[in-house]
Amino acid sequence: MVKKKVLITGAAGFLGSHLCDRFIKEGFHVLGMDNLITGSLKNIEHLFKLKEFEFYHHDVSNFVHVSGDLDYILHFASPASPIDYLKIPIQTLKVGSLGTHNLLGLAKSKAARMLIASTSEVYGDPSVHPQTEEYYGNVNCVGPRGVYDEAKRFQEAMTMAYHTYHGVETRIVRIFNTYGPRMRLNDGRVLPAFIGQALRGEDLTVFGDGSQTRSFCYVDDLVEGIYRLLLSDYVSPVNIGNPDEITIKEFADEIIKLTGTTQKVVYKPLPKDDPMQRQPNIDKAREILDWEPEVSRAEGLKITYEYFKSLSSEELFQKDHNDFEGYIKK
Ligand code: UDP
Numbered sequence: 118m119v120k121k122k123v124l125i126t127g128a129a130g131f132l133g134s135h136l137c138d139r140f141i142k143e144g145f146h147v148l149g150m151d152n153l154i155t156g157s158l159k160n161i162e163h164l165f166k167l168k169e170f171e172f173y174h175h176d177v178s179n180f181v182h183v184s185g186d187l188d189y190i191l192h193f194a195s196p197a198s199p200i201d202y203l204k205i206p207i208q209t210l211k212v213g214s215l216g217t218h219n220l221l222g223l224a225k226s227k228a229a230r231m232l233i234a235s236t237s238e239v240y241g242d243p244s245v246h247p248q249t250e251e252y253y254g255n256v257n258c259v260g261p262r263g264v265y266d267e268a269k270r271f272q273e274a275m276t277m278a279y280h281t282y283h284g285v286e287t288r289i290v291r292i293f294n295t296y297g298p299r300m301r302l303n304d305g306r307v308l309p310a311f312i313g314q315a316l317r318g319e320d321l322t323v324f325g326d327g328s329q330t331r332s333f334c335y336v337d338d339l340v341e342g343i344y345r346l347l348l349s350d351y352v353s354p355v356n357i358g359n360p361d362e363i364t365i366k367e368f369a370d371e372i373i374k375l376t377g378t379t380q381k382v383v384y385k386p387l388p389k390d391d392p393m394q395r396q397p398n399i400d401k402a403r404e405i406l407d408w409e410p411e412v413s414r415a416e417g418l419k420i421t422y423e424y425f426k427s428l429s430s431e432e433l434f435q436k437d438h439n440d441f442e443g444y445i446k447k
Contacts, residue, residue: 120144120145120146120169121144121145121146121188121189122145122146122147122148122185122186122187122188122189123140123145123146123147123148123187123188123189123190123191124148124150124183124187124189124190124191124220124223124229125137125140125147125148125149125150125190125191125193126150126151126177126190126191126192126193126194126216126220127150127151127156127192127193127194127195127234128147128149128150128151128156128161128172128193129149129151129153129156129157129158129160129161129172130151130155130156130160130193130194130197131160131197131295131297131299131300131301131336132193132197132234132292132295132336132339132340133149133151133156133160133191133193133194134156134160134161134299135297135299135336135337135340136191136193136340136343137149137161137164137170138164139340139344141164141167141169141170143344145169145189146169146170147164147169147170147171148171148172148173148183148187149161149164149170149171149172149173150172150173150174150175150177150181150194151172151173151174151175151194152174152175152176152177152194153174154196154205154208155196155197155198155201155205155301155304157301158172160299176212176216177192177194177212177216177219177220178208178211178212178215178216178219179219180219181219181220181223183223183227186227187223187224187227187229188229188230189229189230189231189232189347190220190223190224190229190230190231190232191231191232191234191343191347192216192217192220192231192232192233192234192272193234194212194216195209195212195213195216195234195265195268195269196208196209196212196265197236197265198301198304198305198306199261199262199265199305199306199388200304200305201304201305202261202262202264202265203261206264207264209264209265209268210264210267210268211268212268213265213267213268213269213271213272214268214271214272214275217233217271217272217275217276218275221275221276221279221283221285221287224279224285224286224287225279225283225285229286230285230286230287230288230347231276231279231285231286231287231288232287232288232289232290232343232346232347233272233273233276233287233288233289233290234290234292235269235272235273235289235290235291235292235354236265236266236269236291236292236293237291237292237293237294237356237358237395237397238256238262238265238266238269239254239256239266239269239270239273239291240252240254240255240256240392240395241254241255241256241257241262241266241390241392242255242257242390242391242392242393243255243392243394243395246394246396247360247362247396247397247398248356248395248396248397248398249356249398249400249401250291250353250354250355250356250398250401254266254270256270257390260389260390261388261389261390262390273289273354276289277289277352280352287352288346288347288349288351288352288355289352289353289354289355290342290343290346290354290355290357291354291355291356291357291397292339292357292358293332293334293356293357293358293359293395293396293397294331294332294333294334294358294395295333295334295335295336295339295358296308296333296334296335296336296417296418296421297335297336297337297417297420297421297424298336298420298421298424299336299424300421302425302428302432302433307331307365307368308333308368308372308421309425310322311368311369311372312372312376312421312422312425313425313433314378314380315372315373315376315378315380316376316425316426316433317433317434318378318380319380320380320381320382320383321369321372321373321378321380321381321382321383322383322384322385323365323366323369323382323383323384323385324365324384324385324386324387324388324391325365325384325386325387325391326366326384326387327364327365327366327367327369327382327384328364328365328366328393329364329365329387329391329392329393329394330362330363330364330365330393330394330395330396331362331363331365331368331395332358332359332360332361332362332363332395332396332397333359333361333363333368333414333417334357334358334359334410335359335410335412335414335416335417335420337412338359338410338411338412339357339358341408342355342357342402342406342408343357345406345407345408346402346406349405349406351405351406355401355402355405355406356397356398356399356401356402357397357399357402357408358396358397358399358410359397359410359414360396360397360398360399361410361413361414362394362395362396363414366382369382370382371414371418372418375418375419375422376422
C-alpha cells in the first residue's frame with residue numbers, strides 16, 4: 118500500500134520533530150523541511166536512517182517545491198520564543214505570512230489538507246479569562262511580540278481565505294505553552310530557563326513579581342490533539358493546551374523542588390507586553406476531538422528534567438550546533 122505523504126515544516130524544531138516522530142509511527146511518509154535558524158538537526162537525527170523520512174534544508178518563506186503527491190501539510194516553521202522573535206523579527210513575520218502563503222499555494226496545487234500552527238499569542242494580553250476561540254484578543258501590533266502575534270493572526274486570515282475562496286481543506290490549531298524534551302535550553306522560555314539555571318547552579322530569574330500565569334501542556338498531549346484535529350472535519354480554530362494554570366513564581370518553586378537546587382529566586386523586570394494571564398478554554402477540543410490532556414505537570418516535568426539532565430555539559434553551557442550537513446538535501 119502506498120503511504121500517505123505529509124510535509125512538516127519546522128521539522129527540526131521542538132514541536133516539528135515530535136510531529137515527525139508521530140507521523141512516522143502512524144505509517145506516513147514524512148518530508149521534513151527546516152531552514153535551521155532555530156531548529157536543530159539533533160532533534161531528528163534518529164530519523165535520517167529511515168526510508169520513510171526525507172529532510173529538506175529550505176526556508177519556506179521562499180517558493181516551496183515538492184515533487185509527486187502530497188496528502189497533508191503541517192506548517193510549524195517559525196521562531197516561537199520571545200527572545201527568538203526579538204532577535205529575528207523580520208524572518209518571524211515572513212515565515213508566518215509569505216511562508217504560509219507559499220504552503221497554501223502548494224496545498225492547493227496538490228489538493229492536500231493543510232494544518233497551521235497558530236498560538237495563544239493571537240489573544241495577546243487577554244482581558245477574557247480563560248481564553249475561548251471566540252475571543253478576538255488584545256494585541257499590540259507594534260510591540261516586541263507584535264511580529265509573532267500579527268504573523269500568526271495574518272496566517273489564520275490567509276488560511277481561512279484559501280479555505281473559503283479556493284476550497285483548500287484547512288485546520289487551525291491555537292497552541293498554548295507547551296513543554297517537553299527537545300526544547301532548546303537557551304531559547305529563553307521559562308521552563309528551559311529555570312531548569313538550565315538549576316543545572317548550572319545559577320539563581321532562577323523570575324520576571325516581574327511572578328504573579329503572571331501560564332498553563333503548561335506536555336508535548337505528547339499536544340501532538341495527540343493536533344493529530345486528531347488534522348483528521349477531523351473542523352475548520353475553525355481550536356485551542357489545544359492544558360488548563361492547569363499556575364503563577365510563574367509557583368512554577369519556579371516547583372522547579373526548585375524538582376531539581377533540588379539550593380539556588381534562590383531573583384526578580385528581573387517584566388518584559389514589555391508580557392501577558393498577565395493565560396489559560397485555554399478547551400471545551401471545543403473536548404467536544405469535537407474528544408481530546409483532553411492526560412499528562413500531569415508533575416509527570417511531564419520529571420520526563421523533561423531527565424532530558425535536560427542527559428545533555429552534555431558542553432550543551433548545557435554553550436549554544437546549539439548543527440553539524441549534520443551530510444544528511445541535508447539542498
Ligand atoms: N519568565 C520568567 N523568567 C525567565 C523566562 C520567562 O519569569 O527566565 C516569564 C515570562 O516573563 C513570562 C512567562 O515566564 O511571564 C512565560 O514566558 P515564556 O518566555 O516561556 O513564554 P510566553 O508564554 O511569555 O510566550
